[in-house]
Amino acid sequence: MTFAWTLETGSGTWNPLLWLVAFGVAVGIGLYIRSFGRADNREGDALKPFISGNEEPEDGASHLPASNLYWGFTDALKAYYQKVVPLHSGIPTDYVAWMLGVMAVMFIIVLAT
Amino acid sequence: MFSFCIRHLPALLIAAPLFTAFVVPLAGRLGSRVRAAWVALGAFATAGIGFALAAKVLGSGPVTYVFGALDHAQTLGAAAAFPIRIMFEVDAFSALMILISSLSSLAITIYSLAAESRQSGLDIFYAMLFLLVAGVLGMVATGDLFNFFVFLEISSLAGAALVAYRIDEGVAVEAGLKYALLSTIGALSVLIAIGILFAQYNALNLAAVASRLQFGTLDKIALVLLAVPLAMKAGAVPMHFWTPDSYAAAPSSVTAFLVVSSQASLYALFRILYTLYGHLLQFSWVTFGWFLIILGVLSAFVGVTMALTQKDVKRLMAYHSVSQTGYMLLGAGVALAVLGNAEALAAFGKTALAGALFHMFNNALYKGLLFLTAGAVFYRTGTRNLDRLGGLGHTMPWTMAFFMIGALAIAGIPPFNGFASKLLIYESVYRLSPFLSILAMVVSILTLASFVKVFHAMFLGPPRAEYAEAREVPRPMLAGMAILAAFVVLIGLLPRPFNDHMIAPAVEALLDRVGYIATILGGS
């Protein structure tokens, strides 16, 4: 029954039900390995988090603003972003101009072939 | 009575939302409860008719419906005395789109009953919402070019009015203006193209025009005038600029349906390329296949990279819908590029197209779900700024769960529905060019990254003092999200039956140009 529900892609197959079974087995193995852990480990015994030598901030004071989250990525692609973001100028007539521009390019391509 | 209803399903499909829309202000006079009951009734009726029609089409083949005549033979064909009548032709592809719109409209109406209840001006709001639904349903059901233009304009007008509805210090109106400006200029271009086709072939019926089409210079001009504005309405880069603006400014329930409205434009684009022009594109079909592929790749990449840096949660999601549209354009473009090569088409073209259509359905579900969760967060916190949100997982667990389902689905994580359709696209597109597949996967990874950011910013972290009052949203809003989430999970777990019974017939219908014409004109 489950094998009849396999999605064929021409190059591969995908069966979510089998995937779920495999996932369940993997979780089971994980839990099994976890059970080897020391049972006498209690909460509070763990070391404090190391934050570059700074004191751990109080609970509730440690929000990381979303715009800082991918700073590394956006900084690495700065050249790209500096070109693309200004294109989103927000001016209504620019938007119209872009559409007409694409249309003009398509006219040239279609009428030339 | 029952068989009468079945016979007139295509007409009822448009009549039900229109009737609901125009009676809402009257119902509103009788009180807000009457209005809510009427709106709910209208939503259920519209969705029920949509499901019934789709089931009929998928069960027993294409349905045609002629307004003002008993059957289409009196309007077109040898015995036709009067060649111009509005005609609906609902084949498997239209049925798929009708299913998407019905499901989505039902979920968002239930959601908005609670989400909008604190606002004023609800009579016109619901009237506009149902006009939008009617416009979208009309766009995907009609078999007539001019009628398509009318529904396109209905959906654009209602959409723009809804985007601008909550004025919001003028910002929403600015977004509405941009949406209306681009939609109008696009629709005028479509109208001129329809005029060019009518002048040559003396017909407005899609099948009739397709059967007479010669592909001369004027037809090429008409093709560009049709394809580019529809790609713009679907939100393809570099014509996507209006998408983030208007999606962010509209009320969340409306945004969820604007996604469907964009996909109706995508439907029309595919319909025109595959059914109206189809094999006539001759040497140009490669060009147009690559036109879609390039637009698709650009949309996918630019959309996701722009999304990564956004701070406004709805603007971020709007850029993602640009990016997801890229996948659909990519899949359909690959199929169009190999349309002339029967071997390649059978080997991977059909799979690519199936992936694209499957992705359209999935996208409407999870994208709608994500916009609804963003609306739920906005409902309780009053902000869309990710820098100021946080810690809501403690107080809004259901919203968080629904958001997770949507986010995992859009990022293509198994076993949710986004994975199934993306897999179909990856594993077929690489046969044309491996680069396209790799790029599509990179885009998926970036999608996951940016939703990790949103998840972290909205739900994780210790509770914030300013949102201490926040609690779970009212039940109807949860119900609206639950409908969409349930389908996301269900289709994710059972992609094969869904693919076989809905997507595959839609692919066949879209590729079978002769069959579409023969349904109306007879013979082949």
Place this chain on the structure above:
Amino acid sequence: MISRLLLAFPVFTVVALVILGLGAMLLKRNLIKVLMGLSLVESAANLFLIVIGYRQGGVAPIFTNVPEHPVMVLPTVQALTLTSIVIGVATTAMMLSFAMIIYKKYGTADVHKIKKLKG
């Protein structure tokens, strides 16, 4: 030759109107003028529909007063144009009211300054 040019004259008018309208939309900075440009394009589309419906020697399909062997014209495009005009009125009215609200809230009608949503 001259008569053929004369017949094509309305088409030239259509093209000229489209170019004027698009030019106004892209080059003018006043929002009202941009909307006027849009209106011009709309009129061009309507005129185009009427132009393609012209049949030499044809008469309107009104049965009360017709010549002996009338060649009646099926008024499809005229019907389309009416529909399109109605839609045009609705869009123009809506966008003008948007322009009004934007002017009230932003204090300007310069399209280059209507860009609070960007990036």
